[in-house]
Structures are given as C-alpha cells and as structure tokens.
Amino acid sequence: MTFEKYKNEQIAKNYGSTLARRKALCSFDMKYIQKNCQDASRILDLGCGTGRHIVVLGKRHRVTGIDISPHMIGLAQKAIKKRRINADLIVGDICSMNKLVKGKFDAVIMMYHTFGSIVPKSKRASLLKKIYSSLKDDGILIMHVHNRHHIKNLYFLYDTFKQSLFRSDVEFGDKQIKSGALQGVKIHFFSQPEIVNLLKNTGFKVIDFLKLAYPEEDRVIKGPKAALHTGGFIVKARKCTKK
Numbered sequence: 536m537t538f539e540k541y542k543n544e545q546i547a548k549n550y551g552s553t554l555a556r557r558k559a560l561c562s563f564d565m566k567y568i569q570k571n572c573q574d575a576s577r578i579l580d581l582g583c584g585t586g587r588h589i590v591v592l593g594k595r596h597r598v599t600g601i602d603i604s605p606h607m608i609g610l611a612q613k614a615i616k617k618r619r620i621n622a623d624l625i626v627g628d629i630c631s632m633n634k635l636v637k638g639k640f641d642a643v644i645m646m647y648h649t650f651g652s653i654v655p656k657s658k659r660a661s662l663l664k665k666i667y668s669s670l671k672d673d674g675i676l677i678m679h680v681h682n683r684h685h686i687k688n689l690y691f692l693y694d695t696f697k698q699s700l701f702r703s704d705v706e707f708g709d710k711q712i713k714s715g716a717l718q719g720v721k722i723h724f725f726s727q728p729e730i731v732n733l734l735k736n737t738g739f740k741v742i743d744f745l746k747l748a749y750p751e752e753d754r755v756i757k758g759p760k761a762a763l764h765t766g767g768f769i770v771k772a773r774k775c776t777k778k
C-alpha cells in the first residue's frame with residue numbers, strides 16, 4: 536500500500552522545513568480555523584502531522600489528532616508536552632477513524648491537502664461519510680485541498696487526463712510523486728465542482744469556499760482571475776440533518 540510511505544521517519548524530520556516554506560498558508564489557515572471553531576468544544580484533526588494546529592487549538596478546545604505516521608505523532612507529542620497542552624494523539628489510518636475515536640465532534644479539520652492523499656475516490660467518499668457521522672448536528676468540516684486547474688498544472692492536466700483514459704488505476708486529477716521519500720505515492724488534485732459535489736452527496740452544506748491565490752495561499756482571489764490562479768481551496772461545510 537503506497538500510504539505506508541507516509542510512515543517514513545525522514546518525512547516527519549523534514550516536515551518542519553516544508554511548513555517553513557508554507558508560512559503564509561499556515562498562518563492564514565490557522566486564523567481561519569480559530570475564527571470558525573470559536574464555539575467548538577471537541578475538535579478532530581485528521582492527518583494532524585506534527586501538530587501545528589493542535590498546539591494552538593489545544594489551549595482552548597479538547598482536541599484529538601490522528602496521523603498514520605508514528606514519527607509525525609511523536610513530534611506532535613513533544614510539541615504539546617513542551618507547551619503543557621493536553622490532547623489525544625492517535626497513530627492510525629484516518630480511513631478507519633470510526634474505529635479510532637469515540638463520541639461526536641463539533642468540528643473536524645483536515646488541512647494542507649491531507650484529503651488529497653486518500654486515493655481512490657471511493658475511499659474519499661467513504662471517509663467523508665465517516666466524518667459526517669462523527670460530527671454533532673450542525674457540526675462543521677474545514678479542509679484544504681490543492682486545485683488541479685491552476686495555470687501551472689496545464690501539462691499535468693493533459694497527462695492525468697490521458698492516463699485516466701488508458702489506465703484503470705489512475706483517476707483524472709491523480710498525480711504520481713516522482714522523487715523523494717514519497718516516490719511512487721499517488722495524490723489527488725481537485726476541482727471546485729468535484730469537492731462541492733462530494734460534500735453535497737454526503738449530506739454536507741458548503742457554507743464557505745475560499746479560492747487561495749498561488750503560491751502563498753494567504754489571500755482569497757475572486758472574479759475571472761480565480762479560474763486559473765487558485766493554488767488551493769479552503770472549504771467549510773456544515774452537517775445538515777434537516778431535509
């Protein structure tokens with residue numbers, strides 16, 4: 536299974552420098568989550584990495600984090616201990632989250648393209664159903680994903696489309712990582728309608744859809760320019776129980 540590669544220690548060791556290069560996005564998404572989770576009592580962080588959200592949210596909320604990498608969770612443990620924060624940190628596959636956590640949450644976050652590491656699309660649909668079930672009525676999901684229609688992705692779009700026609704194991708939007716510790720791992724890049732439809736089909740109501748300007752992703756863009764200049768999306772969706 537390719538997601539086993541996420542357990543590589545080197546990825547966790549290098550993750551601090553990856554985040555340092557994405558400082559702008561990290562500060563933007565942190566502020567967004569703090570603002571939108573103010574009233575949340577319990578928060579679940581899926582694919583929590585080294586715990587950058589947990590160390591902040593854990594001061595005011597009861598937070599649970601899940602990550603497949605024991606090394607990422609190890610670093611998150613160290614970070615919360617240093618700040619004397621209590622949080623439940625779990626090593627495990629978010630696709631089995633229903634077996635890993637008990638009770639319901641006010642908010643679930645899944646940031647910095649963690650959702651794109653879930654392939655194929657049947658697993659993403661199943662994960663969203665589990666997230667939906669884990670939320671209290673009117674609970675919210677906030678996630679960040681990469682946009683496949685950015686202008687820099689034109690060759691990738693051609694390539695992934697061509698491959699999806701001829702290979703049963705490639706879906707339109709899938710990208711194979713070519714080098715580094717995650718070599719061979721497939722990640723999925725999204726379009727706006729794809730994300731919106733997935734969420735709606737699960738029963739969520741999309742209440743905010745931010746198009747973030749590439750490359751910093753710390754600014755929202757609107758209008759015609761957004762079509763080809765959006766690096767990633769931040770999406771906020773509410774669990775709707777009323778028909």
Ligand SMILES: C[S@@+](CC[C@H](N)C(=O)[O-])C[C@H]1O[C@@H](n2cnc3c(N)ncnc32)[C@H](O)[C@@H]1O
Nearest residue numbers: 541582583584602603604628629646647649652
């Ligand atoms: C790009 S990092 C994002 C980390 C964190 N959410 C952030 O915003 O900094 C993606 C994380 O998802 C984790 N991950 C990938 N697939 C996973 C899975 N199936 N179950 C649990 N964690 C997973 C990786 O180990 C990694 O820590």
